[in-house]
Amino acid sequence: MINKVVADAREAVSGIKDDMTVMFGGFGLCGIAENCILAVRDSGVTGLTCISNNAGVDDFGLGFLLATRQVKKMISSYVGENDEFERQMLSGELDVELIPQGTLAERCRAAGAGIPAFFTPAGYGTEVGEGKEVRSFDGKPHILEHAFDAQFAFVKAWKGDEAGNLIFKGTARNFNPMMAMAGKITVAEVEELVPAGELDPAQIHTPGIFVQRIFQGKNYEKRIEQRTTRPRNP
Amino acid sequence: MINKVVADAREAVSGIKDDMTVMFGGFGLCGIAENCILAVRDSGVTGLTCISNNAGVDDFGLGFLLATRQVKKMISSYVGENDEFERQMLSGELDVELIPQGTLAERCRAAGAGIPAFFTPAGYGTEVGEGKEVRSFDGKPHILEHAFDAQFAFVKAWKGDEAGNLIFKGTARNFNPMMAMAGKITVAEVEELVPAGELDPAQIHTPGIFVQRIFQGKNYEKRIEQRTTRPRNP
Amino acid sequence: MLDKNGIAQRIAQEMQDGWYVNLGIGIPTLVANYIPQGISVEFQSENGVLGMGPFPFEGEEDPDLINAGKQTITTMPGASFFDSAMSFAMIRGQHVQMTVLGAMEVSENGDIANWKIPGRMVKGMGGAMDLVASAENIIVAMMHTNKKGESKLLPNCSLPLTGVGCVRKIVTNLAVMDVREGSFHLVERAPGVTVQEIVEATAGALVVPEDVPEMRL
């Protein structure tokens, strides 16, 4: 079998070029490809169109790529908690396309599943629906949405094997599986990389067929954005 | 929490009525809801439209419902290995709609996911595409397919818990998860029913939200259609 | 008059045993604190969890276990994790029985605006557009008027819409109202609030029945 295992993040992002469209998994700072983001930054590419549910924070996650102005356009459902993002958006340096979260997820899945377009009720009658085809089903209006097209997808999993199979932990799964399906080249970084055969085939979240490159990441910070707790009973 | 656990298959199929559209999970005889099929037979309902990838064999699986002529129409991707089926189809007693397997799966998922219609390349230029809307994406023609609408879905899982969460074994998963999503009332029969909390939340294949009734089935035959083996080395 | 917790408490009374519920950020989050006795519901968070539990004890926070507000959480027995496509399949497919979310404006025909104020930094709609376009049972939790004292219940929304004709019920600090047939319908008064106060605070068409009971909390 062709070896999907690459040595590190630097090798994993090789081939990324200026003006590409790339996907980044994660929800907020949960389940983001920390190693790949830094490697993309260090690669020096510019003009990226990034498809990611969120845009990181000022000093972490995709905030790194915004700080260096490597991003031309963000396609997200929710951005914020990011002063540099706001500054670039308001100044017109950064183009932002906001998409309903479910539509974002489904457009990723559609890209991976060979479904070029589908109807959804989300966004009908709003700015999101402007200029889009409207059709009613059972009397309810829907809009036509299209699959994304991304050259790279950078996803983060908990465990992975050398065949590219991935298992995610808790809510760190989020957009990672669909983006893995959607990327022409999908790069997976994992906390633990094991030989093929060590993961239970019934528990694979993302089958290896969707993953072209895989490596074990390092130095995970896994920052918490909103640390909420409750008191222990006395 | 409302109790989803029902006593047996008879209680599980209560409410099924003549002329309903119902889904049955399984691929061939693998992963079929053996208990529910018998209970549907014993309920005496007739005029059913059955959505199922296959139609069982003469003396097992959906063959039981064909033998009693409770099925008005089969919607499947592949039928055969069933003499009574052939006889009823050729005599015009049974209506049969054949659908590409991937389209069948996707129409089930679409029903469960609130996607009323989607484009697929499968079937373009064939009988399957006749009368359907055609649209080209990137120069490739696709046809528009619609979500199914089913009152009941009968699925079979390996393990389930009282919250309705399901885990499937091997290739017995097949159509069961999408049909579970699609049924207005989804009935799950499982080989082992455990209290909520005993299954790992990260390993659930079908979240309980899709399952309205669940019970532990009995007397599973799990027939093999094509027993293929290789010799042991001497 | 109700405070935010009172609004949450009143909305919690709408829950039915066995329901799956999605709570938005802000007042809706508080609803989880007031589940009526004898009722059990499961909370869905659109980032990929069903069966959310309370916040973790200090020191037990898991960065891989958060809700859609990015808060650290726990799970209850019977919980499940799934990806975002599956999560919105649940929402779009109407498997979630009740959705509670805040609003900046609601119109008398049920339009809702809660994601964008022109001229200000826009953070995005997140999952709100999917939720309001899909759910059959959308309850809005909000103050009856904005900080300037202007009604948030309008003939038409002035802000960019999140969804059209989707709100079924509104619970504010002043009242409970149903939304149907192009009007707000007054159902209950908050404790100590008069019908006249509600009428004055409502800019859109308000149908007032003869008897408007005071809500019981």
Added chain:
Amino acid sequence: MLDKNGIAQRIAQEMQDGWYVNLGIGIPTLVANYIPQGISVEFQSENGVLGMGPFPFEGEEDPDLINAGKQTITTMPGASFFDSAMSFAMIRGQHVQMTVLGAMEVSENGDIANWKIPGRMVKGMGGAMDLVASAENIIVAMMHTNKKGESKLLPNCSLPLTGVGCVRKIVTNLAVMDVREGSFHLVERAPGVTVQEIVEATAGALVVPEDVPEMRL
């Protein structure tokens, strides 16, 4: 002239290291027996498994572990199971690099008919329509002529189509042909078969280059 195993062996030469391959029922199934040395491929079966292994030893058959032909199978290290929607996502999304299937007829523009004979019991297309409409690399494995001795390589298919303009390569008992620009293009002769025999057995437009090498197995 090749037998069925020879056809399978020749098709196996088309496989490249690391490819994901879907094999149809019949001759295509035999391709798995001839994977060239030094090459590793993973077999996908559309009922929901990637990384299929050989048949189980007698007594080790698992009714919950079958392929799309409903045969009992085993899995290789690195295998995964998934549902039918995910399986056809792989196929429709062109993640499977090579699809081999049988045919009753192929036309010179790459149309394929392999699922229905009018007037006979129709068993259904199964996953064939999804496979042929999606895959970029479809190889047909079949006999050059039918039982009556009539060519199965036609100007136009006479049977109901499975897919249009999708076949890229055909391997028969007589020859290897590429399909492009509205013609069959002769690439290789089977051992002991003359160009003339191939021309006579081919009803559709056949482009014959000056040199047609005999295939090496």
